[in-house]
Amino acid sequence: MRQLFRKKRLEIIVEGALVETVRALLDREGATGYTISSASSGRGDAGRWQRDDITPALGRATILVVANEDVARRLAEATDDLLTDHAAMILLSDVEVFRDADY
Amino acid sequence: MFAIRLKGGVAVNQQGVGTGLVLALVVGALLSFLLPFLAVALIRVLSPGTDVATRAAVAAHYGSISVVTFLTAAEFLRLSGVPFERFMVAVVALMETPAIIAVLWIARRGGVGSNLSTDGGLYREILLNGSVVLLLGAFVIGWIVGPIGEGDVKAFFDAPFKGVLTLFLLDMGLLAAGRIRQAGGIPPGLIVFGLVMPLLSAGIGGALGVAIGLSTGGAVLLAVLSASASYIAVPAAMRLALPQANPGVYVTLSLAVTFPFNVVIGIPLYLWVAETLL
Numbered sequence: 001m002r003q004l005f006r007k008k009r010l011e012i013i014v015e016g017a018l019v020e021t022v023r024a025l026l027d028r029e030g031a032t033g034y035t036i037s038s039a040s041s042g043r044g045d046a047g048r049w050q051r052d053d054i055t056p057a058l059g060r061a062t063i064l065v066v067a068n069e070d071v072a073r074r075l076a077e078a079t080d081d082l083l084t085d086h087a088a089m090i091l092l093s094d095v096e097v098f099r100d101a102d103y
Numbered sequence: 104m105f106a107i108r109l110k111g112g113v114a115v116n117q118q119g120v121g122t123g124l125v126l127a128l129v130v131g132a133l134l135s136f137l138l139p140f141l142a143v144a145l146i147r148v149l150s151p152g153t154d155v156a157t158r159a160a161v162a163a164h165y166g167s168i169s170v171v172t173f174l175t176a177a178e179f180l181r182l183s184g185v186p187f188e189r190f191m192v193a194v195v196a197l198m199e200t201p202a203i204i205a206v207l208w209i210a211r212r213g214g215v216g217s218n219l220s221t222d223g224g225l226y227r228e229i230l231l232n233g234s235v236v237l238l239l240g241a242f243v244i245g246w247i248v249g250p251i252g253e254g255d256v257k258a259f260f261d262a263p264f265k266g267v268l269t270l271f272l273l274d275m276g277l278l279a280a281g282r283i284r285q286a287g288g289i290p291p292g293l294i295v296f297g298l299v300m301p302l303l304s305a306g307i308g309g310a311l312g313v314a315i316g317l318s319t320g321g322a323v324l325l326a327v328l329s330a331s332a333s334y335i336a337v338p339a340a341m342r343l344a345l346p347q348a349n350p351g352v353y354v355t356l357s358l359a360v361t362f363p364f365n366v367v368i369g370i371p372l373y374l375w376v377a378e379t380l381l
Contacts, residue, residue: 017342021219047351054278054358057339058350085217086346 004096007103008072010065012079013039013089017057022079026065029078032103034065045087066095066103105241106260111192112245113253124190126315127325131194134311134329136201138304139166143209145300150292153352155213159206160341160348161293164357165300166202167333170195170238171275172362174268176327176370180320183374187320196238198328200230203340210345217346275362282359289352297360301330305373319377326373330365332357 014022019036026034039060041050051059065075076090083090097103115124142162146153153161173195180187210216245253308329312322334357341348 015342017339018219021343054275054282054354055335055338057342058354082219085219 002098004098005100007066007095007097008069009091009093009095010067010072010076011089011091011093012063012065012076013060013091014063014083015057015087016055016059016061018083018086018088019061019063021082022063025078025082026063026075029075030071031065031067031075034063036061036063066097068103105237106264109241109245109253109256109260111189112242112247113250114189114245115193115242116246116249118190123188123316124193127188127191127194127312127317127321128197130311130315131198131325131328132201134304134308134325135166135168135198136205137166138307138329139163139202139205139209141303141307142166142296142300145303146293146296149296149299150290152290153293154347154349156210156215156345156347157349157352159210159213159215160345160350160353161296161356162209163202163206163341164332164334164337164353165304165361166205167200167337168195168198168328169331169333169357169362169365170335171271172331172365172370173324173328175272175366176324176373178265178268179370180323180374185320185323185374185378187318187324191317191321191324193242194325195328196242199333199336202333203337203344206341207344215345215347217344219343272366275358279359279363282355289355293352293356294360297332297356298364301332301361301365301369305330305369309373309377313381319381322381323370323374323377326377327365327370330361330369330373332361334358334362 012022016038023034023036038051038056039062041048042060043049049058049060065072067075072092076092079088080090139159139162142165143158146158146161173192177187177191207216248255305326309322309326312325317325334354337357338350338354341353342350
């Protein structure tokens with residue numbers, strides 16, 4: 001059995017208009033990597049939304065980061081501070097990875 | 104969109120930067136900056152229950168412009184045999200952003216906004232968003248290359264223009280229809296605003312167009328630009344700057360009420376009024 005290493009998975013779901021702002025924050029705060037995917041559709045406080053709406057700014061995107069716990073926490077807290085006035089989902093969970101050095 | 108901007112640039116290349124162009128640019132930018140103040144006042148009267156943030160965000164959309172509405176109007180004038188100043192396309196890009204700046208000021212006075220309002224990203228979004236860069240870029244390219252360069256790319260940009268515009272309008276129609284379902288949740292006063300505001304703006308824009316010496320076609324285009332409401336660039340800026348405002352209201356009003364109104368009734372009406380009065 002190969003060894004697994006414990007990491008934190010940080011998921012940030014934000015409006016399309018905020019993606020670049022959050023990306024800049026992650027770069028500033030030292031994230032070594034992340035993956036951004038455009039979400040398809042959903043519903044929240046502002047009602048239903050979908051990706052093919054008139055402007056990408058009104059869609060949603062998921063930003064996925066896997067990092068050591070201290071880094072992931074720092075990124076999560078900085079993101080939460082940045083988005084004080086905006087709707088966002090910031091989720092932290094435990095994951096296990098094969099390649100310890102990658103994160 | 105690229106095609107018509109390219110033509111505008113080519114026109115400036117041939118005719119040079121005249122007083123007419125400079126005046127149209129100044130008046131266009133002023134209209135974009137000042138129309139939100141009229142919009143805010145009108146919403147106060149027609150729908151007093153609207154919250155400050157949504158009122159400001161709606162106002163930003165009506166100060167800014169819709170490029171598709173402009174293109175439709177330009178094509179309508181061409182088909183009606185009404186000439187207009189080709190440089191009017193330069194005014195389009197300049198009318199996109201002053202409204203946002205005005206509304207940020209209105210919102211700050213009203214005590215609403217986001218901690219990101221002062222973020223550099225907001226101003227990058229306002230001044231350098233994809234559509235502004237593409238459209239200004241097309242204009243500058245047309246200006247530099249002139250008619251000879253235009254001839255080289257004419258087959259690609261010019262010939263398919265009508266077909267692409269038709270498909271684009273159909274797609275916009277589908278998006279607008281999808282949004283109409285949400286219009287039920289909008290207060291009737293705001294729906295009335297979405298129909299009255301373009302008429303007032305068109306009147307002001309058209310009158311100023313005549314005052315600065317534009318042709319009938321040019322004045323109609325300035326009226327259309329004043330009457331049209333943004334639904335691409337401004338929503339992005341408003342989500343950054345005014346998260347408290349309800350996008351279900353401002354995008355729906357702009358896209359499902361004012362856009363079809365201008366395309367179906369407004370454009371022919373503005374031309375009819377201009378031809379009757381001038």
